[in-house]
Amino acid sequence: MSDGRGAKRVKIVLVCSECGARNYKTNKSPNATERLVLKKFCPSCRTHTEHRESR
Numbered sequence: 582m583s584d585g586r587g588a589k590r591v592k593i594v595l596v597c598s599e600c601g602a603r604n605y606k607t608n609k610s611p612n613a614t615e616r617l618v619l620k621k622f623c624p625s626c627r628t629h630t631e632h633r634e635s636r
C-alpha cells in the first residue's frame with residue numbers, strides 16, 4: 582500500500598464549543614498547525630456557534 586507519501590489529509594471532527602455536539606466531519610492538510618475553528622450551525626444549540634476540530 583502507499584506509505585505516507587503525497588498529499589495526505591487528516592480526518593477531523595468539528596465539535597460545537599457550546600454544547601460539545603459533533604456536528605461536522607471534514608479533513609485538513611497535515612501541514613496546517615493551527616487548530617481549525619469555524620462558525621457553523623449547531624442543530625442542538627439551534628444557532629451558529631464556534632466549532633473546533635477534534636479527532
Ligand SMILES: [Zn+2]
Nearest residue numbers: 597600623626
Ligand atoms: Zn451546540
